[in-house]
Ligand SMILES: Nc1ncnc2c1ncn2[C@@H]1O[C@H](COP(=O)(O)OP(=O)(O)OP(=O)(O)O)[C@@H](O)[C@H]1O
């Protein structure tokens with residue numbers, strides 16, 4: 309009998325779920341949450357019952373009983389920094405997430421939802437490669453202010469999964485390659501992978517790196533501080549300006565690159581400038597990610613939803629093709645990566661790590 313693994317990936321506007329038999333997909337479904345539905349909740353954590361109800365509706369429709377599951381695995385959220393791997397969900401983790409102890413992010417709901425589904429049936433619940441996977445080189449942590457240390461927060465699950473899949477496709481081991489992986493989604497993170505570690509990456513939630521559909525990216529710190537003080541902007545609003553209401557949303561009132569491209573095609577010059585600027589900032593981050601390996605980059609991989617855009621990936625190739633060959637692997641394989649992480653533990657190939 310195959311292992312039956314339920315995977316849960318909560319995003320800001322959707323919850324993706326999938327059922328896997330061992331690592332083979334049985335079904336995957338994207339549950340969209342309208343902005344009106346989401347707006348009813350004061351915080352992300354308050355959404356857990358609403359999202360759980362939606363998941364249970366799909367499970368009932370598909371005749372999946374929680375008692376039949378071998379494991380439930382959720383995307384891992386903002387927790388303490390940790391090494392890459394599969395972690396058993398425990399009370400300490402749930403407590404940190406429920407109290408947003410390390411920040412608020414839709415991925416925080418992954419472990420909470422997995423735990424709620426798994427607990428009554430006593431099956432194991434896990435997270436895999438959470439957004440706080442931290443393999444930064446010591447030099448990458450230092451900033452010009454001693455009280456401010458850089459943190460590793462990025463699309464670790466998809467970046468690692470895509471990099472490993474690509475390495476396999478060229479018959480190389482992941483840890484033998486120097487790769488730059490640019491995850492181009494609602495947020496954008498660009499990581500330098502060397503010897504199996506992501507030794508530098510922009511913290512996409514904290515005003516670092518390119519701007520993206522919803523993230524501000526790097527902005528002049530002095531000007532930002534001045535406007536916060538002058539306009540008396542509160543802490544929550546500052547976070548929103550950096551992540552959620554930054555980037556394309558701030559400039560163009562949309563987080564949809566397809567819509568942006570439609571406007572550009574229709575001759576909208578302002579939109580064209582912002583779109584071109586976003587691509588330019590991504591290209592600069594990719595070039596910067598070549599520094600940790602002294603330019604000895606084997607491949608650059610473009611992934612995430614925006615990598616479906618041929619126009620955008622062509623422009624990026626033009627900018628950064630001088631560094632290394634560019635491969636486009638659009639979309640994300642996060643549900644599959646979650647199932648594979650749980651499967652490795654269920655089969656004993658890897659031991660589940662403990663969150664302390
Ligand atoms: N064919 C396409 N062409 C251009 N852009 C696209 C295409 N398909 C999706 N996108 C864009 O991809 C973005 C969403 O990407 P993705 O689904 O990876 O993000 P997410 O999961 O919401 O957020 P994140 O990746 O930060 O977790 C949106 O801006 C969407 O418009």
Ligand SMILES: CCCC(=O)O
Pocket residue numbers: 439461462463464494495496497512513523
């Ligand atoms: C995955 C963390 C970064 C982001 O959401 O932009």
